[in-house]
Amino acid sequence: xxxxxxxxxxxxxxxxxxxxxxxxxxxxxxxxxxxxxxxxxxxxxxxxxxxxxxxxxxxxxxxxxxxxxxxxxxxxxxxxxxxxxxxxxxxxxxxxxxxxxxxxxxxxxxxxxxxxxxxxxxxxxxxxxxxxxxxxxxxxxxxxxxxxxxxxxxxxxxxxxxxxxxxxxxxxxxxxxxxxxxxxxxxxxxxxxxxxxxxxxxxxxxxxxxxxxxxxxxxxxxxxxxxxxxxxxxxxxxxxxxxxxxxxxxxxxxxxxxxxxxxxxxxxxxxxxxxxxxxxxxxxxxxxxxxxxxxxxxxxxxxxxxxxxxxxxxxxxxxxxxxxxxxxxxxxxxxxxxxxxxxxxxxxxxxxxxxxxxxxxxxxxxxxxxxxxxxxxxxxxxxxxxxxxxxxxxxxxxxxxxxxxxxxxxxxxxxxxxxxxxxxxxxxxxxxxxxxxxxxxxxxxxxxxxxxxxxxxxxxxxxxxxxxxxxxxxxxxxxxxxxxxxxxxxxxxxxxxxxxxxxxxxxxxxxxxxxxxxxx
Amino acid sequence: xxxxxxxxxxxxxxxxxxxxxxxxxxxxxxxxxxxxxxxxxxxxxxxxxxxxxxxxxxxxxxxx
Numbered sequence: 001x002x003x004x005x006x007x008x009x010x011x012x013x014x015x016x017x018x019x020x021x022x023x024x025x026x027x028x029x030x031x032x033x034x035x036x037x038x039x040x041x042x043x044x045x046x047x048x049x050x051x052x053x054x055x056x057x058x059x060x061x062x063x064x065x066x067x068x069x070x071x072x073x074x075x076x077x078x079x080x081x082x083x084x085x086x087x088x089x090x091x092x093x094x095x096x097x098x099x100x101x102x103x104x105x106x107x108x109x110x111x112x113x114x115x116x117x118x119x120x121x122x123x124x125x126x127x128x129x130x131x132x133x134x135x136x137x138x139x140x141x142x143x144x145x146x147x148x149x150x151x152x153x154x155x156x157x158x159x160x161x162x163x164x165x166x167x168x169x170x171x172x173x174x175x176x177x178x179x180x181x182x183x184x185x186x187x188x189x190x191x192x193x194x195x196x197x198x199x200x201x202x203x204x205x206x207x208x209x210x211x212x213x214x215x216x217x218x219x220x221x222x223x224x225x226x227x228x229x230x231x232x233x234x235x236x237x238x239x240x241x242x243x244x245x246x247x248x249x250x251x252x253x254x255x256x257x258x259x260x261x262x263x264x265x266x267x268x269x270x271x272x273x274x275x276x277x278x279x280x281x282x283x284x285x286x287x288x289x290x291x292x293x294x295x296x297x298x299x300x301x302x303x304x305x306x307x308x309x310x311x312x313x314x315x316x317x318x319x320x321x322x323x324x325x326x327x328x329x330x331x332x333x334x335x336x337x338x339x340x341x342x343x344x345x346x347x348x349x350x351x352x353x354x355x356x357x358x359x360x361x362x363x364x365x366x367x368x369x370x371x372x373x374x375x376x377x378x379x380x381x382x383x384x385x386x387x388x389x390x391x392x393x394x395x396x397x398x399x400x401x402x403x404x405x406x407x408x409x410x411x412x413x414x415x416x417x418x419x420x421x422x423x424x425x426x427x428x429x430x431x432x433x434x435x436x437x438x439x440x441x442x443x444x445x446x447x448x449x450x451x452x453x454x455x456x457x458x459x460x461x462x463x464x465x466x467x468x469x470x471x472x473x474x475x476x477x478x479x480x481x482x483x484x485x486x487x488x489x490x491x492x493x494x495x496x497x498x499x500x501x502x503x504x505x506x507x508x509x510x511x512x513x514x515x516x517x518x519x520x
Numbered sequence: 521x522x523x524x525x526x527x528x529x530x531x532x533x534x535x536x537x538x539x540x541x542x543x544x545x546x547x548x549x550x551x552x553x554x555x556x557x558x559x560x561x562x563x564x565x566x567x568x569x570x571x572x573x574x575x576x577x578x579x580x581x582x583x584x
Contacts, residue, residue: 082531369531372538380549384534390580395523401530 003284005056006132009148013166013174023049023145024340026164026177028152028190030054030064032127033308033325035134037353039080042141043446046340049175050144051166053151057135058128065126065240066322070408073326074119075428075494079442082133083119090125091240098392098404102229106392107399108221111407116477117427118248118440122407124220125242127322132215135186135208152184154193162303163189179336180304185326186294188310203291203315205375206252208261210271211285213245224404226374226389230273235374235404239256245284248274251374258288290414291315291371295360299353303333313362317405319371327410327493328356334449334492338516343449348517351418358517359411361429366406373403377430420511422488425482426453430470438470450512456484461505521572 015023027038030052041048069077069086077083094112099105111121138144153172154165164175182190186200208210210495218240225236234251241247250270251263260266267286275281295312309323332352336341338344376382410425414453431453432438444451444467452466456479466487469478482488489498489511498511513519527533537556541549561570 009527013575176546364530369535374535377547378541380544381538383546383549385538386582388534390582391576395576397523397527400525400527401533401534406531 003126003128003337005058005128006135008055008135008146008148008227010055010169011147012170013150013173015166015175016168016170018321021176022161023047023175023177025049025181026051026162026175026335027181027183028164028188029182029184029308029310030057030131030135030146030148030306030327031183031185032131032134032312032322033329034181035131036076036080036326037181037183037307037329037333038144038146039134039138039141039309040076040330041337042138042144043080044333044337044341045143047143048145048336049177050138050146051150051152051175052146052148055148057131058126066130066316066319067124067239067247067345068319068323068408069123069125069130070319070323071115071117071119071121071427072408072410072425072494073323074123075117076326076330077130077133078119078428078440079446080137082130082137085133086123086125086130089129089242090123091220091242092120092123092444093220093222093240095219096120096224098402099223099225100227100389106226106402109399116429116473116481117406118430118442119428124240124247126245129242152513153189155180155182156193157159157188157302157304165193177373178303179340181329181332181336182304182310182503183308183329184491185309186292186313188306190304191296191306191310194304196296196301198294198296200292200294203293203371204254205315206254206256206258206261206265206288206290208250208252208258208270208281208288210248210250210267211241211245211287212248212271212275213243213282213284215280215282218246226385226402226404228274230457231270233311236274247436251286254375262286262288272300280412294362295357295364297357297362299328299357300349305349305352307332307356311356313364314360314364314367315371317367317374319405319409320367320408323408324359324363327359330493331356335517338449341364344516345518348418351517352417353441355411355413355416356417362411370403370405410495418497418515418517420489420492420500421500422499424496425494426488426490426496428494429481430472431467431469432470433465438472441490441494445490445494449492450497450515451490452508452512453482453488455479455482455486458487458502461503461508463505463506489515521569521576523576 023446026052027034038048038050097108151167156163162362164179176469220240227233228236237249239247292313299311307328335348356416388401412423414423428442431441487500491497497515
């Protein structure tokens with residue numbers, strides 16, 4: 001209904017004509033996670049082959065999946081050179097309103113308040129557009145070999161590499177790779193091939209998406225109804241994406257049948273009750289859905305890494321699915337590149353699962369709490385929610401208890417083996433080196449790999465290249481980020497590996513070594 | 521009386537209260553909630569704050 005998607009050309013692989021080749025890295029799956037991983041590797045000049053079963057973007061035609069891209073993802077897109085395209089196409093938003101009754105506001109908040117990153121808190125855009133831009137970018141990078149309509153059907157570990165079985169329109173072949181990133185989703189053939197079982201649990205809550213186009217202007221805000229009278233007292237989400245299309249998501253009776261609630265007739269009746277009988281609207285996409293949850297015990301099996309939905313799935317509260325997949329990709333890409341280019345020992349790769357599995361567990365906990373607030377399981381839970389909402393109308397403290405989704409933010413790697421102290425992600429701020437012009441943290445990290453940020457009153461110890469936060473930020477903002485006398489070791493993914501007070505050169509170098517996985 | 525955010529981990533607290541009430545009848549949960557209310561009142565101590573809280577709870581009743 002109304003989208004035109006690109007078609008990427010299928011090509012025979014050299015392997016199909018008897019040319020044996022060992023690939024340093026193969027990425028399985030051309031979704032958000034796989035494309036981001038491949039782009040980040042290719043940008044670092046790591047040869048990477050990406051295999052995708054389809055010849056376009058999106059799943060099952062134009063079905064919209066993820067819509068909210070969080071600041072950390074946007075900063076990564078900036079690094080990849082596709083941020084401007086996303087910002088131009090998508091809807092930048094920061095105001096969220098929580099409503100009860102037809103249009104009775106409990107409270108609202110603005111996520112942009114106090115933000116200092118070059119990127120906004122969120123941009124909404126249909127997932128297939130992001131995948132499309134990533135695919136276009138990947139096609140420009142000489143280190144990338146993208147193979148559309150190459151379906152991976154299995155994986156077998158060998159001594160010093162992995163063999164992937166690949167099916168194509170012109171027969172099958174075996175692809176050999178030193179390392180494999182499995183980003184092929186919940187139903188991964190790689191995982192199955194390796195005999196790794198996972199059990200996905202289905203939630204009881206049922207939803208129905210109606211993506212619609214309004215013909216009158218509506219402010220680009222996220223509106224969530226806790227109990228909407230036009231939806232039989234259940235929750236509703238309303239959020240703008242690209243092309244003037246709005247995602248409206250209706251919570252359904254848990255006992256309803258998906259085919260009933262997603263019939264066009266029922267959907268239109270719901271939309272009319274919500275938006276008015278005379279409102280000019282166009283239905284762009286319609287689909288019922290429910291939650292699934294799964295997480296692997298280990299995101300690595302020998303030479304295979306699992307990322308995105310292949311490693312973890314949870315409910316969409318707070319937009320943590322796609323955004324966490326993108327962060328998986330980023331976490332893995334800089335480490336693989338460093339190991340393959342001899343900057344770090346292979347041990348660095350152990351930290352991928354050590355960092356990203358706890359991040360996934362945190363996301364599962366967080367989304368389950370939101371899901372339970374949105375769907376109370378007993379009269380007591382409903383009463384507690386009502387009491388919270390009643391207080392939230394007047395009191396800020398109770399607003400923090402209302403939980404219609406905790407928006408995706410980067411996980412803090414404070415327990416990681418790479419972290420000396422800290423672990424939080426820094427925003428993409430302007431940064432400068434003495435004598436150099438001002439760059440951004442994301443831009444400089446791409447070149448420098450790992451860098452040191454100095455607070456006021458601290459000089460760089462001998463042998464350490466160091467930067468300062470750009471003076472075009474206010475003094476209080478700089479102080480909050482890097483306090484006077486402090487030095488931060490910042491990793492390629494903008495996370496703080498060490499936050500040290502007036503460190504010696506030796507202490508700083510030890511923290512840098514540890515962040516590269518060089519510490520014993 | 522404090523009305524600015526002061527609960528260290530609101531989501532964790534909410535979850536703990538839900539867990540403590542799993543499987544209880546509504547009457548049972550009422551008793552639980554009152555015990556919790558008295559325990560928290562004893563933490564607060566200050567009579568003026570307690571009476572302010574009683575008044576604030578009255579003032580934010582469900583709108584219908």
